[in-house]
Amino acid sequence: NAGVTQTPKFQVLKTGQSMTLQCAQDMNHEYMSWYRQDPGMGLRLIHYSVGAGITDQGEVPNGYNVSRSTTEDFPLRLLSAAPSQTSVYFCASSATGGTQYFGPGTRLLVL
């Protein structure tokens, strides 16, 4: 089992560019989530999904889109990157919600 994988590990974007952060899990988990971690801010939930075809907003959803077409994949899209989106992004999955298993993270720098 690879668990939760994220690509890329590191990305530099210019303001206004778009990109997709990839997340995949091979544990057949229904729940998947995206978080961002900023210094002094802990982990903040961006979007989450309770199953294929179902997504919902977390506490900081603005500037991000998600979709969940399969159980395995949960990509996070930045449509027009802003410097405020410079952060470390973590994807997580869970069988039933609650206890979650995290990927290694994507470090994003927006210039």
Add this chain to the structure above:
Amino acid sequence: DQQVKQNSPSLSVQEGRISILNCDYTNSMFDYFLWYKKYPAEGPTFLISISSIKDKNEDGRFTVFLNKSAKHLSLHIVPSQPGDSAVYFCAAYNAGNNRKLIWGLGTSLAVNP
């Protein structure tokens, strides 16, 4: 409105001694509490959890204590080892409310040899 609070941003202990990390919460609807450990440049890893029907859960060197009346939980690490140096996050959720985790801001633990 921070529903889960870790009031100590950092903690330093000597190897072999006990580390005690604290967490307070305000929402009495939480019924599960978890501790995660995070090393730099890695994702958080699940450490230990406790449900609200218990007051203690133990796993090897790690024990979590829950005091529901005080809305307080603590993680004890005995004995502390240098490899325990990491950031520890407390999190909580309500099983009946879409199970979203509510996170504390973390405590950075340094275990000195």
